[in-house]
Amino acid sequence: xxGVIHTRNRRxxxxxGQFVIKLLCFCLILFSVSLHALTEQxxxxxxxxxxxxxxxxxxxxxxxxGLQLExxxxxxxxxxxxxxxxxxxxxxxxxxxxxxxxxDVAVNYAGSRIxxxxxxxxxxxYQNVAVSLTKNNFKINSVYALTGKSVLAFQNATAFLPxxxxxxxxxxxxxxxxxxxAAQVDHLMKEWVDVVVLEKRVFLYYLQxxxxxxNTKEITIHPxxxxxxxxxxxxxxxxxxxxxxxxxxxxxxGEYNAIMTFDGTNYAKASYxxxxx
Numbered sequence: 001x002x003g004v005i006h007t008r009n010r011r012x013x014x015x016x017g018q019f020v021i022k023l024l025c026f027c028l029i030l031f032s033v034s035l036h037a038l039t040e041q042x043x044x045x046x047x048x049x050x051x052x053x054x055x056x057x058x059x060x061x062x063x064x065x066g067l068q069l070e071x072x073x074x075x076x077x078x079x080x081x082x083x084x085x086x087x088x089x090x091x092x093x094x095x096x097x098x099x100x101x102x103x104d105v106a107v108n109y110a111g112s113r114i115x116x117x118x119x120x121x122x123x124x125x126y127q128n129v130a131v132s133l134t135k136n137n138f139k140i141n142s143v144y145a146l147t148g149k150s151v152l153a154f155q156n157a158t159a160f161l162p163x164x165x166x167x168x169x170x171x172x173x174x175x176x177x178x179x180x181x182a183a184q185v186d187h188l189m190k191e192w193v194d195v196v197v198l199e200k201r202v203f204l205y206y207l208q209x210x211x212x213x214x215n216t217k218e219i220t221i222h223p224x225x226x227x228x229x230x231x232x233x234x235x236x237x238x239x240x241x242x243x244x245x246x247x248x249x250x251x252x253x254g255e256y257n258a259i260m261t262f263d264g265t266n267y268a269k270a271s272y273x274x275x276x277x
Contacts, residue, residue, distance in 0.1 A: 046083040047076065047239070050097050051107040052155075053088035054181060056205045059107070061088050068107055070259045071123050072232060075246030078253075090179060091156040101235055105243075109233040110159035118240040121247055122229035124260070127200040128161060130222040131188060138194070140222040143168050146195060150174035152187050153197040161197075161225060185210045189217055 049072065051059055059066040064086050073084060089097065091108050098106040099114065109117070130146065132138045139145060143165050151169070155177045158166040169175045174193065178184065184196040185206045196203070200221065210216065234240035250256045 045081065046085055047081060047105060048085045048087060048103040049105040049107065050087050050089055050094040050103040052091055052094065054179060055202060057201055067259065068123055068230070071247070071250070071256065072105070072107070074250045074255050074259060075243055077246070078249040079242050079246040098233060098235055104234065104236060104239060106233040110156055116235055118234045118237050119231040120234065120240055121244050122231050123247070124230055125227040126230050127223065127227050128197065128225040129200045129203065130195050130197050130224050131203055132195050132220050132222065133188065133191065134218040134220045136194065138220070140195070140224060143224050147171045148173055149194040151195045151197060152184050152193045153177045154181055154184070154199070155179045157197055182206045182209065188219070189214065
């Protein structure tokens, strides 16, 4: 009888031991899964930002700087996000990548406002303009006055600019869009085109750079487009809302104005007071 009792006790102890081992294994598995989840969550804190590689003074790809990038970095940093992966690509590629969730943020997005794309509050405003040589005495007071002229514009201009512009491009003597905006200044100064269309600060920056090695001609800036607010675009609503909180924070703290002081416009204007009409 005692032998039977001892056998039963041993079986109970064995079963308890197996249960404890299984419980420990389960806890280890649960811990591993949790640890993996935390690691995965940490890795996804990286924010991938798609931006045009050539847009001074808004973007300087050599050092990941410029007006827009500094504002974005400051807004995210105020909310504890510092792991930013800045990816340089064409405007059209930025659109596709945002819509396909290959990036988290698009700095310049001209795509249709499809479901799942969320604009932030405006980072700043662009002032797109037409620029011609003063000696040609062009009277360009509206987009329709471009008709019959040769025009060199920035890439994807027909998507970014108001609809009448796209219609007018079909009535031009020549029309092309380029990624390299320094080439726009070069083409204008060499009189290869009648007019260039681009953002005013961008033009002033490249005009100044061009003057360092070349002679320049007097130019006239035609402000035929209204100022346009430039938000950042997101494919994740919570991230967009977090960014807007950060943007509001740096505006309130004064950091926003400190960044905007270095916009490249003042020194460009100072160099060209007698050149620009």
